[in-house]
Amino acid sequence: MRVLAAMSGGVDSAVAAARAADAGHDVTGVHLALSRNPRSYRTGARGCCTLEDANDARRAADVIAIPFYVWDLSDRFHEDVVEDFVAEYAAGRTPNPCLRCNEKIKFAAVLDKAVALGFDAVATGHYARLVADSHGEVQLHRSVDAAKDQSYVLGVLTQDQLRHAMFPLGDSLKQDVRAEAERRGLQVAAKPDSHDICFIPDGDTAGWLRERLGSSSGTVVDHATGAVLGTHQGSYGFTVGQRRGLGIETPAGDGRPRYVLDIEPVTRTVTVGPREELGVDRLEGIRPRWCGAAPSGPVSGGTVQLRAHGGEHRARVTVDGERVLVDLLDPAQGVAPGQAAVVYDGTRVVGSCTIARATRG
Amino acid sequence: MTDTSSVHSDGHSDEGRLDVYLDHAASTPMRAEAVAAMTARLALFGNASALHASGRAARRVVEESREAIARALGCRPGEVVFTSGGTESDNLAVKGLYWARHDADPRRTRVLSTTIEHHAVLDALHWLGAHEGADVEVLPVDRLGRVDLAALRAGVERDPDSVALVSVMWANNEVGTVQPMDEVVAIAHEHGIPVHTDAVQAVGQVPVDFAAVGVDALTFTAHKLGGPKGVGALVVRRELDVTPQLHGGGQERDIRSGTLDTPAIAGFAAAVEVAVAQQPQRAVELADLRDRLVASVQARVPDASLNGDPVHRLPGNAHLSFAGCEGDSLLMLLDARGIACSTGSACSAGVPQPSHVLLAMGYDDEHARGSLRLTLGHTSTGRDVDALLAAIAPVVERARDAGGVTRKAG
Numbered sequence: 001m002r003v004l005a006a007m008s009g010g011v012d013s014a015v016a017a018a019r020a021a022d023a024g025h026d027v028t029g030v031h032l033a034l035s036r037n038p039r040s041y042r043t044g045a046r047g048c049c050t051l052e053d054a055n056d057a058r059r060a061a062d063v064i065a066i067p068f069y070v071w072d073l074s075d076r077f078h079e080d081v082v083e084d085f086v087a088e089y090a091a092g093r094t095p096n097p098c099l100r101c102n103e104k105i106k107f108a109a110v111l112d113k114a115v116a117l118g119f120d121a122v123a124t125g126h127y128a129r130l131v132a133d134s135h136g137e138v139q140l141h142r143s144v145d146a147a148k149d150q151s152y153v154l155g156v157l158t159q160d161q162l163r164h165a166m167f168p169l170g171d172s173l174k175q176d177v178r179a180e181a182e183r184r185g186l187q188v189a190a191k192p193d194s195h196d197i198c199f200i201p202d203g204d205t206a207g208w209l210r211e212r213l214g215s216s217s218g219t220v221v222d223h224a225t226g227a228v229l230g231t232h233q234g235s236y237g238f239t240v241g242q243r244r245g246l247g248i249e250t251p252a253g254d255g256r257p258r259y260v261l262d263i264e265p266v267t268r269t270v271t272v273g274p275r276e277e278l279g280v281d282r283l284e285g286i287r288p289r290w291c292g293a294a295p296s297g298p299v300s301g302g303t304v305q306l307r308a309h310g311g312e313h314r315a316r317v318t319v320d321g322e323r324v325l326v327d328l329l330d331p332a333q334g335v336a337p338g339q340a341a342v343v344y345d346g347t348r349v350v351g352s353c354t355i356a357r358a359t360r361g
Numbered sequence: 362m363t364d365t366s367s368v369h370s371d372g373h374s375d376e377g378r379l380d381v382y383l384d385h386a387a388s389t390p391m392r393a394e395a396v397a398a399m400t401a402r403l404a405l406f407g408n409a410s411a412l413h414a415s416g417r418a419a420r421r422v423v424e425e426s427r428e429a430i431a432r433a434l435g436c437r438p439g440e441v442v443f444t445s446g447g448t449e450s451d452n453l454a455v456k457g458l459y460w461a462r463h464d465a466d467p468r469r470t471r472v473l474s475t476t477i478e479h480h481a482v483l484d485a486l487h488w489l490g491a492h493e494g495a496d497v498e499v500l501p502v503d504r505l506g507r508v509d510l511a512a513l514r515a516g517v518e519r520d521p522d523s524v525a526l527v528s529v530m531w532a533n534n535e536v537g538t539v540q541p542m543d544e545v546v547a548i549a550h551e552h553g554i555p556v557h558t559d560a561v562q563a564v565g566q567v568p569v570d571f572a573a574v575g576v577d578a579l580t581f582t583a584h585k586l587g588g589p590k591g592v593g594a595l596v597v598r599r600e601l602d603v604t605p606q607l608h609g610g611g612q613e614r615d616i617r618s619g620t621l622d623t624p625a626i627a628g629f630a631a632a633v634e635v636a637v638a639q640q641p642q643r644a645v646e647l648a649d650l651r652d653r654l655v656a657s658v659q660a661r662v663p664d665a666s667l668n669g670d671p672v673h674r675l676p677g678n679a680h681l682s683f684a685g686c687e688g689d690s691l692l693m694l695l696d697a698r699g700i701a702c703s704t705g706s707a708c709s710a711g712v713p714q715p716s717h718v719l720l721a722m723g724y725d726d727e728h729a730r731g732s733l734r735l736t737l738g739h740t741s742t743g744r745d746v747d748a749l750l751a752a753i754a755p756v757v758e759r760a761r762d763a764g765g766v767t768r769k770a771g
Contacts, residue, residue, distance in 0.1 A: 028693070069693055072713060116763035117690060 093338025218268025241334020285353025301345025385738025537678025
């Protein structure tokens, strides 16, 4: 197969590209330039689109002995991921831009261009497994490395996207991938993992949002009494379940910590309360994305994962067209609208939806 | 196919692919004469500035090389200042002449140049503007990439005493347009203003005679004409003061310091001698080959359009735009078929940007992004062109499909 390996400059995508080449595929490496102004990210950036990262990716491609190019996806990334991220926060929701990037950029804009140019698949360094079932469908499964599993951020991929995807690291442990990179002479073997949102290089999401959305003050109120406990400079600086940095001067009467329970973007009211008020057991999802045929009615299996590094919750999932109802058998805490709920059947990803409402039944 | 085997040993997985090199404007294979001249001197370790026998042996090579280059370029040996290459020569000329002229008369704060210069000139000028208070005026070019001489004249005559320097490239590295240097020099010299020209692409491709054209400083470099990388020269008139950028031992007329690279200079001189001697004959052959390339590509892809001046043009340059294609896609698809070319657009921070040259010529972003630079050189043959012609139509078709995908939609 002709394989396009998306190379971020990190160790995982470098080893993924090397393995694809070893498997006999005709591999071409591509670094996706996602920032409109890479120079601005040059100092101290830990994101995935710095100049150094492009150079690291190029060097890795040289070692693997595959052609390498840089593709400028900055306009598409800005429109589909960055602007969406800002708009979601402005609306009081908490988006996950990595899912959005996989859905709209890596396995859409990049994949479409790759297919048009004659490639058969896009390979990435994600920790997830693809398994062909007896009907010829491609299933997405969790990786064998539970700590590194990234099936959650791939839960937005459709069957057509999965058919053109390749995840060569899904059967490996991260530590083995690093050791393999070392063996292969890849200089990125010891490069630290990236954790932050790639387009917010200093990790200061609230400050980054403030630059784009401006300051618009509002109040922090108590959930039970409605008493105003403090003020803030922008409701987008908060996320449901957040405990620190609430800007409340007086402690709670009972002396217990308070958490963000709700964000009302129109009035910019942030409601806080005790931990037990965070618990939810009913989710309403919209924008479902299914890895295979769209289910209808009750979904078999029945676990959901609500954040990238969160645990699994047993659940009853029911699909009603474009609406997904999730009844959590294990209640969850601090679930924010905008997060993705990814539905699993064992290790298999069934699909995902975006959480619109989280309530207690 | 082009015989580049002696220099194409990067060990990449290129086995079984064609080896068609159409990127001579980026760099061209070393000439056998240059390889021989260099290898013969690799063990000549003496410092050319030293006074003892081994120093003299090295110095003799350097000075003979300087004399050979002077003969080929129509200048005096003492006017050849060896540098590390085109970028250094451009920076030395632009900054060094600006500083010297400004020091001599503080009213001289203006520099006139063009929108289509290489970044080694443009960025040096912008730096002078940002850090030294220079007033940089970039003159427009027409649709063919020819500098607007009326604008040059108007710029000079507005206040001749305030002009420190005029810098106009001899031939453009992207679209290949050759500038009317005689007329540029005439306008500037009416008012005693020195002229620098970046002739990196011109030497060996078109006739270049330093004294005859009358420029005051001329940049050129070895690796574009079959010499090694890392060595070049600024030819600069003896009478002209140039403020140095590199201070130290004062090796090159106190304009440029640094121990000279004797073997590289020997290779440089050998390449210049051959390139200039063969230029008249080779230019005719290359232009024929280039014209066949352009006509045949247009026969296969009717809406491919030639950028640049069809007449006043480097003989080895074909610069084409393919509507609806990304140059990047074309380059990648040709590379996969063993055909090396360039999009002609510089990478800015790793991200391909539409060429500032095409934009300056009045083309839009899309036209600029859909361009491909195919450049022939001393090793090019008809088989290189044939290989390109066999590939171009399907490659353009495929790139067009991919081009539609990347448009802003969905």
